[in-house]
Amino acid sequence: MTNASTGQMTPATSGVLLVLAHPALERSRANRALAKAAKGLSGVTFKDLYEIYPDFVIDIESEQAALSAHDVVALQFPLYWYSTPALMKEWLDLVWLHGFAYGEGGEALKGKKLFVACTTGAGAKAYHAHGYNRFSMDEFLRPLEQTAHLCGMVWEAPFVVHGAAVKDDAALKAEAERYRARVASLLPAKTEA
Amino acid sequence: MTNASTGQMTPATSGVLLVLAHPALERSRANRALAKAAKGLSGVTFKDLYEIYPDFVIDIESEQAALSAHDVVALQFPLYWYSTPALMKEWLDLVWLHGFAYGEGGEALKGKKLFVACTTGAGAKAYHAHGYNRFSMDEFLRPLEQTAHLCGMVWEAPFVVHGAAVKDDAALKAEAERYRARVASLLPAKTEA
Numbered sequence: 001m002t003n004a005s006t007g008q009m010t011p012a013t014s015g016v017l018l019v020l021a022h023p024a025l026e027r028s029r030a031n032r033a034l035a036k037a038a039k040g041l042s043g044v045t046f047k048d049l050y051e052i053y054p055d056f057v058i059d060i061e062s063e064q065a066a067l068s069a070h071d072v073v074a075l076q077f078p079l080y081w082y083s084t085p086a087l088m089k090e091w092l093d094l095v096w097l098h099g100f101a102y103g104e105g106g107e108a109l110k111g112k113k114l115f116v117a118c119t120t121g122a123g124a125k126a127y128h129a130h131g132y133n134r135f136s137m138d139e140f141l142r143p144l145e146q147t148a149h150l151c152g153m154v155w156e157a158p159f160v161v162h163g164a165a166v167k168d169d170a171a172l173k174a175e176a177e178r179y180r181a182r183v184a185s186l187l188p189a190k191t192e193a
Numbered sequence: 194m195t196n197a198s199t200g201q202m203t204p205a206t207s208g209v210l211l212v213l214a215h216p217a218l219e220r221s222r223a224n225r226a227l228a229k230a231a232k233g234l235s236g237v238t239f240k241d242l243y244e245i246y247p248d249f250v251i252d253i254e255s256e257q258a259a260l261s262a263h264d265v266v267a268l269q270f271p272l273y274w275y276s277t278p279a280l281m282k283e284w285l286d287l288v289w290l291h292g293f294a295y296g297e298g299g300e301a302l303k304g305k306k307l308f309v310a311c312t313t314g315a316g317a318k319a320y321h322a323h324g325y326n327r328f329s330m331d332e333f334l335r336p337l338e339q340t341a342h343l344c345g346m347v348w349e350a351p352f353v354v355h356g357a358a359v360k361d362d363a364a365l366k367a368e369a370e371r372y373r374a375r376v377a378s379l380l381p382a383k384t385e386a
Contacts, residue, residue: 083336
C-alpha cells in the first residue's frame with residue numbers, strides 16, 4: 001500500500017494470510033482445488049507450509065512478520081486425528097509465542113480474524129454426538145478457537161468440506177467457489193486512494 | 194517375557210508404553226519429575242520422542258512394533274496451544290495409520306488403554322466455562338479421546354498437573370508420586386510363571 005502523501009510504502013496491514021498445511025498436497029484434489037480458488041484473490045497472501053518448510057525448520061521472524069502484516073489469518077488443512085497436521089502445529093507452537101501472540105507485550109494478533117478451513121475424510125453425519133466421530137467439528141476445533149481467543153482474535157465460523165475425497169469434480173468445483181466467496185468476504189473493504 | 198516351557202522369548206504384550214514429548218525437557222521440572230517417577234516402574238517402556246527424533250524423522254515400523262507390544266499407551270506432554278506438541282502429533286499422524294490403527298485390517302491397538310498425562314501452565318480454574326481458557330481439559334482433549342475411540346481403545350481418565358511451572362519442589366514431588374501410582378495402576382496384574 002502506498003501512502004498518497006509521501007509516496008512511501010506503508011506497512012501492509014490488510015488482506016488475508018492464507019496458510020495451508022497438507023503433507024501430501026499432490027494427492028489432495030480437494031485442498032488443491034480450494035487453495036487454487038482462494039489464492040488467486042487480490043489481497044490474499046498464500047503460504048504452503050509443507051512446501052516452504054519440508055524439514056520442519058520454521059523461520060519464526062518471517063512468519064511473525066507475515067502475521068503482523070495481515071488483518072485476517074486463514075488456516076487451511078485436512079483434519080488429521082481431529083486436529084491440524086503436525087507442521088501447522090509446529091508453526092503455531094514456534095511462531096505464536098508469548099510476548100508476540102499473547103501474554104505481556106503480546107498483542108501482534110489482537111483484533112485480527114482467525115478463519116479455519118478444513119477438509120475431512122468422513123461425511124458430515126459422522127461429526128455428531130450420534131455419529132461415529134461422536135463430536136461436532138466445533139468441539140474438535142476448540143483448541144484453535146481458544147487459541148484465537150487468548151490472542152484477542154475474532155473467531156470466524158469455520159469452513160468445512162466433509163467427505164472431501166469422495167466428491168466428484170462438479171461438487172468440488174462448487175465447494176471451491178463457496179470457499180473463494182467466503183475468503184473474499186473476509187477481505188477488508190477496499191478504500192480508494 | 195520368557196516362556197517357561199520353551200525358554201523362548203514370547204512376544205511381549207504387556208506393560209505400559211510411556212511416550213513423552215517435550216521440546217525442551219531440560220527446562221521442564223514438572224515433566225522431568227513425572228517421567229522419572231513413572232519410567233522406573235517395572236513393566237514401563239519409556240520413549241522420549243524429542244530425544245529419539247529431534248529432526249522429526251520417525252521410524253514408523255519401530256514405533257508400530259512398540260505400540261503392538263504393550264497393553265497400555267501413555268502419552269505424556271505439556272499442553273501447547275490446548276493440544277499435543279507438534280512432534281507427538283507427527284508421531285500420531287505417521288504411526289497411527291489406516292490399516293494399522295483403524296480402518297480395514299487396522300486392529301493393532303484394539304482393546305489397549307490410552308492414557309494421557311499432561312502439564313499445563315495455567316491453574317485449574319482457568320480450564321472452565323467461566324475461566325479464561327473457557328473450556329475444560331476434557332473438552333480440549335476430545336481429539337485424543339476420539340482417536341482412542343476410533344482405534345477401539347479404552348480411554349482412561351487423563352492425569353493433569355495444572356500450573357506445573359509454579360509448583361514448588363514438595364508439590365511436584367507429590368504430583369510425581371501420584372503419577373507413579375496412577376501408571377502402576379494401569380499395569381496389567383502380574384501372573385506367576
